[in-house]
Amino acid sequence: MNAFWKTTRKTLTAFVLALVAGVTSMQAMAEQTFNWRFSNLYSRGTAYAEVYENFARNIETMSNGRIRIQVLYAGEGVGQTGVLGAVKSGLVQMGAIFQPAHSGEIPFGVVEIGLPGTTDDATKLSALFHEQGWQPILEQAYNQQGVEWIETYFQPAVYVLTNKPIRSIDDFKGLKIRAPGAYGKFFRELGASPVSLAWNEIYTSLATGVIDGSIGSNLIDHRDGNHVEVAKYMYPLPVAGAQAMPIIVNKKAWDSLPEDLKAIVKTAGARHAQEQLDKSTVWVSQAVADMEAKGLQWSPEPSEADRQAWRAAARKVWNDYAKGDKISAELVKILEASGAAH
Numbered sequence: 001m002n003a004f005w006k007t008t009r010k011t012l013t014a015f016v017l018a019l020v021a022g023v024t025s026m027q028a029m030a031e032q033t034f035n036w037r038f039s040n041l042y043s044r045g046t047a048y049a050e051v052y053e054n055f056a057r058n059i060e061t062m063s064n065g066r067i068r069i070q071v072l073y074a075g076e077g078v079g080q081t082g083v084l085g086a087v088k089s090g091l092v093q094m095g096a097i098f099q100p101a102h103s104g105e106i107p108f109g110v111v112e113i114g115l116p117g118t119t120d121d122a123t124k125l126s127a128l129f130h131e132q133g134w135q136p137i138l139e140q141a142y143n144q145q146g147v148e149w150i151e152t153y154f155q156p157a158v159y160v161l162t163n164k165p166i167r168s169i170d171d172f173k174g175l176k177i178r179a180p181g182a183y184g185k186f187f188r189e190l191g192a193s194p195v196s197l198a199w200n201e202i203y204t205s206l207a208t209g210v211i212d213g214s215i216g217s218n219l220i221d222h223r224d225g226n227h228v229e230v231a232k233y234m235y236p237l238p239v240a241g242a243q244a245m246p247i248i249v250n251k252k253a254w255d256s257l258p259e260d261l262k263a264i265v266k267t268a269g270a271r272h273a274q275e276q277l278d279k280s281t282v283w284v285s286q287a288v289a290d291m292e293a294k295g296l297q298w299s300p301e302p303s304e305a306d307r308q309a310w311r312a313a314a315r316k317v318w319n320d321y322a323k324g325d326k327i328s329a330e331l332v333k334i335l336e337a338s339g340a341a342h
Contacts, residue, residue, distance in 0.1 A: 034067045034257065036093035039078045039086060041217075043200060046224045047283055048276075049073055052096060055247075055272040062264045067257075069094070080198040084248070088146045093253040096245060098217070100181025101196075108141055108327035110181040111335070112152075113243050115321065117314030119340045120157050120241030122277055128340045129244070134331060138246070141327050148254040150247040151269030153276040155218045156284050157238035158183065162213035163206060163231040166299040169306040178202055178214035182317050183239055189313035199225065206230040217243055218280065223287035228296045235299045237310055247272065 040052040056069040072078060078086045078095075084102040087095040099109025112134070119125065129135050129152055142149040160177060173191030177184075184194030195211050199221065205211045207230040214231070216222045222234075247269050254262070288296070302310070322332040 033065070034093075034253075034261070035070075036067060036253065037070045037072055037091075038094040038096075039072045039076075039083050039092045040096045041074055041080060041083075041098055041199065042224075043074045047220055047279070048224075051272070051275055051279060054275060055268060058268040058271055059265055062268060063261055067261060067265070074198075074200055084145070084147075087248050087250050090250045090252060092250075094247065094249045096247055098180075098245065100183070101198075103181050106141070106145060107321075107325050108138075108331060111321050111328045111331045112138060113181070113245060114158075114240045115182050115314065115332075115335070116186040116240050116317055117311060118241050118335070120238065121340070122154050122242065124339045125154055125242055125244060128335065128338050132338050133334050137327060137330055142246075142248060143251065146251045147248040148251055150249055150265060151273055152244045152246045153269075153273035154280075155243045155245065155276060156220075156280045157218065157242060158215050158240045159219055159222075159238055160187075160213050160215050160235050161222050161227055161231045162233045162235065162299070164212070165233045165297070166235050169302065169309050175212040176210070178205065178211050179239075182321065183215055185317045185320060186239060186313055189316055190309075203227060203230060215239055217245075218284065219291075220280065220283050220287045223291050228291045228294050232295050232297055233299050234291075234296060236301055237307070 038052070038056055040049065042049040042052065053071055056071050059067050059069055072092065074080065078092060080098055081101045083092075083095040083097045084105060086092045087097075097109070099106060099113045103110050114125075129138075135149075138152075139149045160179070162175065162177075164171075166172060169190060172187065175187075175192045176195050177187045177192045178197045179187045179192075179194045180196040184196065187194050192213075195205075197205055197211070197214075199216070202211075202214045202216075203225050206214060206227060212231075214222075214227065216225070216227070219234075222228065249265070257265070318332055318336070321328045323329070
């Protein structure tokens, strides 16, 4: 009996010590402060830079300062093409990426952002990610890259701005268009020559004739970059109905967070997505008005034949990406069966 109680006391003592250690560990984690750097895609003072700042501040506020975030803007230490690598390596803990700039590492990201010919209906796009299967596929794919996929956010339709009017779809032939990733393939189908440039290089490249036109992430980009000063013609058909871009976090940094802070970052990501959508809708109308006041003109409405050629070029791009890699094939298959396709 004495031996039994001795064993029991030892077991109880070990349990209590483990419990105390666990509580102490949880308290220590609760008191720990995490200092993150967040690299985003926009220059200081632009409309979207403010939205990224709000995202960072929301995390700090919701975590009661347990996560502190230094926001890094375009060109501040990490260029657009270096964001994914910086997050993977831990140089920065969090980043907003433009997937076509990393197509060599994440070819599926070009499908994720939105292929030509996708819908501009945010409800259908959200369902594609959160209800129809894209999210778990992307989470796993990004995990394999050493990063955590936090949330996607949508920006408005993508349009092309040119330095001369496009009166027929044949006018795109021979033009040099800043259009990375799938957008570049799309314009190649139309006879143009795609060029890949960072956003902050567009103005100078248009002004010096390095390129004849450019897409922006949306119309607000064209306005904020003052692109209408050097290219005044907007083609009326959207290249893509919207763009979906993720916030990603270094996997080791993510795994080091306690569960409550992970939930806070996820919640802040969802709020960020809603703010992007709400403000974009208002800002696009204002951006168009601002550019028209500076001389923006819309190219003539395309003919039905031009519209059909536009759609046919988009579908060729879909087929190309479905053949590219396994993840892209899965995403395209779901896309084709969803309501997110035109």
